[in-house]
Amino acid sequence: DTAVSQTPKYLVTQMGNDKSIKCEQNLGHDTMYWYKQDSKKFLKIMFSYNNKELIINETVPNRFSPKSPDKAHLNLHINSLELGDSAVYFCASKRQGGSYEQYFGPGTRLTVT
Amino acid sequence: DQQVKQNSPSLSVQEGRISILNCDYTNSMFDYFLWYKKYPAEGPTFLISISSIKDKNEDGRFTVFLNKSAKHLSLHIVPSQPGDSAVYFCAASSGGSQGNLIFGKGTKLSVKP
Numbered sequence A: 001d002t003a004v005s006q007t008p009k010y011l012v013t014q015m016g017n018d019k020s021i022k023c024e025q026n027l028g029h030d031t032m033y034w035y036k037q038d039s040k041k042f043l044k045i046m047f048s049y050n051n052k053e054l055i056i057n058e059t060v061p062n063r064f065s066p067k068s069p070d071k072a073h074l075n076l077h078i079n080s081l082e083l084g085d086s087a088v089y090f091c092a093s094k095r096q097g098g099s100y101e102q103y104f105g106p107g108t109r110l111t112v113t
Numbered sequence B: 001d002q003q004v005k006q007n008s009p010s011l012s013v014q015e016g017r018i019s020i021l022n023c024d025y026t027n028s029m030f031d032y033f034l035w036y037k038k039y040p041a042e043g044p045t046f047l048i049s050i051s052s053i054k055d056k057n058e059d060g061r062f063t064v065f066l067n068k069s070a071k072h073l074s075l076h077i078v079p080s081q082p083g084d085s086a087v088y089f090c091a092a093s094s095g096g097s098q099g100n101l102i103f104g105k106g107t108k109l110s111v112k113p
Helices: none
Strands: A004-007 A010-013 A019-025 A031-037 A043-049 A054-056 A064-067 A075-078 A087-094 A108-112 B010-014 B019-025 B032-038 B045-051 B056-059 B062-067 B072-077 B086-093 B107-112
Touching: A004 A087, A010 A019, A019 A031, A019 A087, A019 A108, A043 A064, B010 B019, B019 B032, B019 B086, B019 B107, B032 B062, B045 B056, B045 B062, B045 B072, B072 B086
Parallel strands: A010 A108, B010 B107
Antiparallel strands: A004 A019, A019 A075, A031 A043, A031 A087, A043 A054, A064 A075, A087 A108, B019 B072, B032 B045, B032 B086, B056 B062, B062 B072, B086 B107
């Protein structure tokens, strides 16, 4: 009955590979997000998405792309992985309108070797 | 340029005493502020929030104070418990269609028995 879940929890891969991280929320929320927590521990927004609008942080390379098959899922695809992509990636969701509280998944630690 | 700053990377407090975590922001358009708590290998969990129209919000042992003129907020935990040991993130939002959050770098709180 986890509210926001991510798979896998750990991902180790080599440079140049393409990988995906899945996110699902069962809260009935309308908006979902992807965040990156880098080695300096900053949590930075990468994407925010609802059924009407995708907002991309301008600093995110276009090798990263979110894909939403339905309202409950927002997956993250990463092409041509680089060493600097190593980080913890968090998915989050929020009810549209009203409160600002976002609910986070447990994170996916990506290591690129 | 950091819009949300937590200048203390760590704080150590004795059990039963007060913990005070500080946060400064630079963007006067922020109108909602949140505190998140994060344990290792878990996602951030929402703790408490405050709207810019208030200067105080209280929830049990947790109180958030907002000083808009100083662009400063603080989280007070009284009394502190060992289970409060975690990283605390301050976050701010200026609203918008998707309510994106800007996070501080976090403060690691250690509560010693």
